[in-house]
Amino acid sequence: MRQRGQDALRAYLLDAASRLLATEGPAALTMRRIAAEVGCSTTVLYTLFGNKDGVAAGLFREGFERFRRRLAGLPAGDDPIGRVRDLAMAYRAAALAEPQYYRVMFLGAIPGYAPSGEVLAAGDRVFDYLVDAARACMDAGVYRPGDPVAVAEVLWAAAHGVLSLELAGVLPPDEDRYRAATSAATEWFLTTS
Amino acid sequence: MRQRGQDALRAYLLDAASRLLATEGPAALTMRRIAAEVGCSTTVLYTLFGNKDGVAAGLFREGFERFRRRLAGLPAGDDPIGRVRDLAMAYRAAALAEPQYYRVMFLGAIPGYAPSGEVLAAGDRVFDYLVDAARACMDAGVYRPGDPVAVAEVLWAAAHGVLSLELAGVLPPDEDRYRAATSAATEWFLTTS
DNA sequence: TTCCTCCTGTAACGTTGTTACTGATGAAAA
DNA sequence: TTTTCATCAGTAACAACGTTACAGGAGGAA
Numbered sequence: 001m002r003q004r005g006q007d008a009l010r011a012y013l014l015d016a017a018s019r020l021l022a023t024e025g026p027a028a029l030t031m032r033r034i035a036a037e038v039g040c041s042t043t044v045l046y047t048l049f050g051n052k053d054g055v056a057a058g059l060f061r062e063g064f065e066r067f068r069r070r071l072a073g074l075p076a077g078d079d080p081i082g083r084v085r086d087l088a089m090a091y092r093a094a095a096l097a098e099p100q101y102y103r104v105m106f107l108g109a110i111p112g113y114a115p116s117g118e119v120l121a122a123g124d125r126v127f128d129y130l131v132d133a134a135r136a137c138m139d140a141g142v143y144r145p146g147d148p149v150a151v152a153e154v155l156w157a158a159a160h161g162v163l164s165l166e167l168a169g170v171l172p173p174d175e176d177r178y179r180a181a182t183s184a185a186t187e188w189f190l191t192t193s
Numbered sequence: 194m195r196q197r198g199q200d201a202l203r204a205y206l207l208d209a210a211s212r213l214l215a216t217e218g219p220a221a222l223t224m225r226r227i228a229a230e231v232g233c234s235t236t237v238l239y240t241l242f243g244n245k246d247g248v249a250a251g252l253f254r255e256g257f258e259r260f261r262r263r264l265a266g267l268p269a270g271d272d273p274i275g276r277v278r279d280l281a282m283a284y285r286a287a288a289l290a291e292p293q294y295y296r297v298m299f300l301g302a303i304p305g306y307a308p309s310g311e312v313l314a315a316g317d318r319v320f321d322y323l324v325d326a327a328r329a330c331m332d333a334g335v336y337r338p339g340d341p342v343a344v345a346e347v348l349w350a351a352a353h354g355v356l357s358l359e360l361a362g363v364l365p366p367d368e369d370r371y372r373a374a375t376s377a378a379t380e381w382f383l384t385t386s
Numbered sequence: 387t388t389c390c391t392c393c394t395g396t397a398a399c400g401t402t403g404t405t406a407c408t409g410a411t412g413a414a415a416a
Numbered sequence: 417t418t419t420t421c422a423t424c425a426g427t428a429a430c431a432a433c434g435t436t437a438c439a440g441g442a443g444g445a446a
Contacts (some may be wrong), residue, residue: 027305031434041395042435051436076283106287108361110259111304112220120363153364154355154374161354161374162347168301170313171346180380224403235404246401342445 010048013038014058021059021100025111031055039075045053048092056104056113058083063101064122071129080136081143081186087133088159092175095163106160134189143189150191158185199322203241206231207251214293219302222248238377249297249306256294257315258356264289264322266304273329274379278328285368287297296360299353323348329383344354344382351378 016037020028031052035042040161049055076092077083095102103109130152137143143151163180165171209230214219224245228235244249261348267283288295296302298316322343330336336344355371358364 009436030432043394043396046435047393054231106361106363108300109301116361123358150370150373153358153367153370154377155363157354157358157374158351158369158377159354160358161352163348163349164357165350165353168299169307170299170316172348174346177343177346179352180343180381183351184347184377184381185374188373188380223401225401236425236427239404242426 002110006048006106009044010058013045013048014055014062016126016165017055017059018062022098023106025060026111029055029059030106030112047131052110052111055117056127057115058112058179059090059101060115060119063098063105064126066101066124067105068096068129071126080133081190084130084133084137084155084186085182087130088155088162091159091180092163092178095167096173107164107167125153127156137189141191144191146189154188155182155185158182199241202237203251206238206241207248207255209253210248210252213292214297218293219341220299222303223365224248225230246306249303250308250312252297252303253292253308253312254315256291256298257319258296259291260287261319261322263290273326273333274383277323277326277330277348277379278375280323281348281379282372284352285356285371288367290359292360294301295356300357300360320345320349330382334384339382347381348375348378352376 013034017029017034020034020037021124032044033046034055037047045055047060071087071090074083074086077086131148134143134151134155135148138145138148138151152155158181159178162171162181166173171177206227210222210227211311212253213230224235224238227248228238238248242251264280264283264287267276269277270279324341327336327344327348328341329340330343331338345384352371355364355374359366364370
């Protein structure tokens, strides 16, 4: 009973933090600010999340879950290489749809917060979509045999590299550049026909 | 005369900040900490650099200069595509040699600091090495005709994507992965022979 | 109704970036 | 050489941050 109320309150606070993150960016994510957003004291945050890292971990999990849902919504066709391409484009769409979450998860936007191994494991579930797609390409003989995890890492790095520079403001957004970078990685592992 | 002393002091302070950055990471880059490192008050930092962003900008410029020197030290052979590969490997070596600087410049390691356009222009001088190499490949007919800047951006994103994930601790360092990612990008623009 | 446990708000501590004020220092003028 | 004056460094403070000790209150259990 007590637990139910705690869980609801925790979700409510995380939602406020999430809204704050989306509207004002990571800089507004202060304990006092989140507490003020829902009209309570900071003590509540500390009893429910331990410390700021706990709040950050909650946002991490939420971000990964949103990311995962977007990737899971992709229709799974019968073309293995097409699925890799679809995943790559969905990755970009997901990142641009909620850039603040992407910043938190992959650009270290919350100062001083380093996700624990347990939190990072939640990200692996998202990463697995890519690994499975790479493995399917190998099984179909489209990709050279090898470690699908290693392939997925290269694909991921290509996508993240472009998005990272774009979200950091170093490069202006350009879908063609993203397509070139991910295509290069996607086709690198093709069996030389 | 007064100016000379100021410049020397500014370099001295930046050197202390740089040492602090290398040994204890960006979290130790506090105005009080830098001042204590050289045994002066924080006021000196504010008269010389304006505010913390000024110190960060100084470190930015220093980091770019070190980066540039490493890339400039590469022997320029007569093989244009070989030079692109060499630049890619030198980029990794430079990033791993001074990871804290790479974090500051490309991973936003100093909380709240966003480099101004003028500071980013210093980075363009480093980026130009890559653009020139891409243009040389086009001129030699090794690369398809096109915008060498766009090509360089893709190459850069590939390199940065891997290094970014490695330095963030998301992926363990692996030179083969880096080589695969950059090779994929490097060969993507080859003329289809 | 009483009691006990858990939780919340207040207020504080230490640290951060930043700045107003005061005193010293060093170059320029007499 | 002496005086004047502008400029700069140190002290101490401000607001905001993460965090926590303490006291009071609310809620279920007996």
